[in-house]
Amino acid sequence: MKYIVKNLPEYFKFQEKALKDPERFWGAIAESFQWKKKWDKVMNADMHKADIKWFEGAELNITENCIDRHLDERGDQTAIIFEANSPEEKAQHITYRKLYEEVNKVANVLKEQGIQKGDRVCIYLPMIPELAYTMLACARIGAIHSVIFAGYSSTAIASRVNDASCKMIVCADGSYRGAKEINLKGIVDKALEDSPSVKTVLVVKRTHCKVKMKEGRDVYLEDLTQNVSVHCPAETVQAEDPLFILYTSGSTGKPKGMVHTTAGYMIYTAHTFANVFQYEKDDVYWCTADIGWITGHSYILYGPLLNGATTLIFEGVPSYPDHNRFWAVIEKHKVNQFYTAPTAIRSLAKQDIKHVEKHDLSSLKVLGSVGEPINVEAWNWYYHHIGKERCPIVDTWWQTETGGILISPIPFSTPTKATFATFPLLGIQPVLMSDDGIEQEGNLTNGKLCIKTPWPGIARTIWNDHKRYFDTYFSAYPGYYFSGDAALRDPAGYYRITGRVDDVVIVSGHNLGTAPIENTINEQEIVAESAIVGYPHDVKGNALYGFITLKREISEQEKEQLKIAINNSIADQIGPIAKLSKIQFTVSLPKTRSGKIMRRILRKIAANEMENLGDTSTLLNPEAVQAIIVNKKD
Numbered sequence: 001m002k003y004i005v006k007n008l009p010e011y012f013k014f015q016e017k018a019l020k021d022p023e024r025f026w027g028a029i030a031e032s033f034q035w036k037k038k039w040d041k042v043m044n045a046d047m048h049k050a051d052i053k054w055f056e057g058a059e060l061n062i063t064e065n066c067i068d069r070h071l072d073e074r075g076d077q078t079a080i081i082f083e084a085n086s087p088e089e090k091a092q093h094i095t096y097r098k099l100y101e102e103v104n105k106v107a108n109v110l111k112e113q114g115i116q117k118g119d120r121v122c123i124y125l126p127m128i129p130e131l132a133y134t135m136l137a138c139a140r141i142g143a144i145h146s147v148i149f150a151g152y153s154s155t156a157i158a159s160r161v162n163d164a165s166c167k168m169i170v171c172a173d174g175s176y177r178g179a180k181e182i183n184l185k186g187i188v189d190k191a192l193e194d195s196p197s198v199k200t201v202l203v204v205k206r207t208h209c210k211v212k213m214k215e216g217r218d219v220y221l222e223d224l225t226q227n228v229s230v231h232c233p234a235e236t237v238q239a240e241d242p243l244f245i246l247y248t249s250g251s252t253g254k255p256k257g258m259v260h261t262t263a264g265y266m267i268y269t270a271h272t273f274a275n276v277f278q279y280e281k282d283d284v285y286w287c288t289a290d291i292g293w294i295t296g297h298s299y300i301l302y303g304p305l306l307n308g309a310t311t312l313i314f315e316g317v318p319s320y321p322d323h324n325r326f327w328a329v330i331e332k333h334k335v336n337q338f339y340t341a342p343t344a345i346r347s348l349a350k351q352d353i354k355h356v357e358k359h360d361l362s363s364l365k366v367l368g369s370v371g372e373p374i375n376v377e378a379w380n381w382y383y384h385h386i387g388k389e390r391c392p393i394v395d396t397w398w399q400t401e402t403g404g405i406l407i408s409p410i411p412f413s414t415p416t417k418a419t420f421a422t423f424p425l426l427g428i429q430p431v432l433m434s435d436d437g438i439e440q441e442g443n444l445t446n447g448k449l450c451i452k453t454p455w456p457g458i459a460r461t462i463w464n465d466h467k468r469y470f471d472t473y474f475s476a477y478p479g480y481y482f483s484g485d486a487a488l489r490d491p492a493g494y495y496r497i498t499g500r501v502d503d504v505v506i507v508s509g510h511n512l513g514t515a516p517i518e519n520t521i522n523e524q525e526i527v528a529e530s531a532i533v534g535y536p537h538d539v540k541g542n543a544l545y546g547f548i549t550l551k552r553e554i555s556e557q558e559k560e561q562l563k564i565a566i567n568n569s570i571a572d573q574i575g576p577i578a579k580l581s582k583i584q585f586t587v588s589l590p591k592t593r594s595g596k597i598m599r600r601i602l603r604k605i606a607a608n609e610m611e612n613l614g615d616t617s618t619l620l621n622p623e624a625v626q627a628i629i630v631n632k633k634d
């Protein structure tokens, strides 16, 4: 692949080329992939209309690029290492040849079950090899996968399955998460009460727990894979045919089904993986994210496999059976590149350092961070204790919507600086906007983080709602992609992401819209109104604080019960990660004269920054602020 950066001058040289002639730049990179037919035009994009196309006219199948292409040279090389939840269970080493066979078998099963090109298949699986097989099997036959994180509730599944009218769900009987065993099939059964589009449920046996199988709808995958061929022709798809849908929380209303298409996503994830992790042949790469998030799609599955890499899939959690699990796995599999989230780093940094010190981490070359701003303490701990001051940290900024990493150091080329994501990757042009839409020139400035020119990996639309796609990302600053984050630029031109500027709160690296949580709370009969804000938390990054007004006075005891009921319904309808850490009942919420809740003030109060609330005299009800402050518990 062209344009893999090896030193800083080369980075600047390549970046100049990429920005001057993006079509030539990305076209040259695309040459090293396998196409059934080459493109007519590299890029055809109008950011004013949110109409973006890459490699138009090209025909391909991404699985030929992830798998078939590598068979001659590295058929016997490990594609996937599977490390199970329990360290007692033997790790699996799945070669590229075995991956080819397993993917093709599942692809044949999908076809037999009536799945055709363009159909949507929902995947609700734990982190087991079948998750990778099923996603790639969909891609093999041109079906669109919609992976739902296997920690989501029935309600969350139903709304996503219905939004995309999925014909099938692939799930497991159960899953292991640390010491817990979860009945996934039971959750799916409940979701399916409200999801009429689903005709078939394929069940993967994992925990062998007892499940109800509905006649005519539910089948065990292993019963079907026994009688199918290990070859399945790779369907021809167009460059801009959707590869997958992945839901992300919006600041308002229902989740957004981000649509990623085939060729551009392929080129972008492959190229950024190669640059950001500087993967070398025979390295072992491990990203600890769940494949249910974009990080897993792009940098556990597609990016690494497109590079013929060995990628590790870990089913478990960092605290089971002990807090040394991550370090034990690094030692066991001699991991070279390790990519995790600040929330994991913070929680592990709190544990006894002996957990780290008893393991040999000398295989590590590159450390990565993703999902939220990494604070300086966490950065330093990671750098000193895990990387032993030897391994550069790549603080990678990107989003579900961007498909791949946009801002990150290139290890061994870009000097790192704690808390800075540093430079844009090749072909990416970040700009910082003032509120009135003026590009902030020069270094040492800040603003809303936008991207000025299209890149191949950007999501093309929101499933069934192009208007919402346009409104959310392209309307604030016409002609620019608006990320929803703010950032600053230092004198060297390095970027530091300072956080969200909309009503999305990132809790333990999970992107949560506050509106759906408020809607859930407001369903309680006694609740009049609610406002959720994030406040700083030393492990989770942010935690949720709910300010709630009630329709009538109730006793203290009833209030305690109501808090529990509220969190139970949030866990049920959205997921346990969205539970509130603090709830304060209050007589009223501060509002503007037009009746809008002043979340800015609530955010300050939740963070205990009462001294700089700003001018509250223009509020409709300034006394609400005082009442909240006086009654705040901690």
Ligand code: WT7
Residues within 6 Å of the ligand: 248, 293, 294, 295, 369, 370, 371, 372, 373, 374, 395, 396, 397, 398, 399, 400, 401, 421, 483, 484, 485, 497, 498, 499, 500, 506, 509, 510, 511
């Ligand atoms: C939001 C996107 C794409 C990876 C997983 C999250 C925040 C992500 C960083 C970083 C500061 C970061 C942003 C972004 N974020 N990476 N390195 N430094 N903030 O994907 O769920 O779509 O969330 O995560 O606020 O907008 P996501």
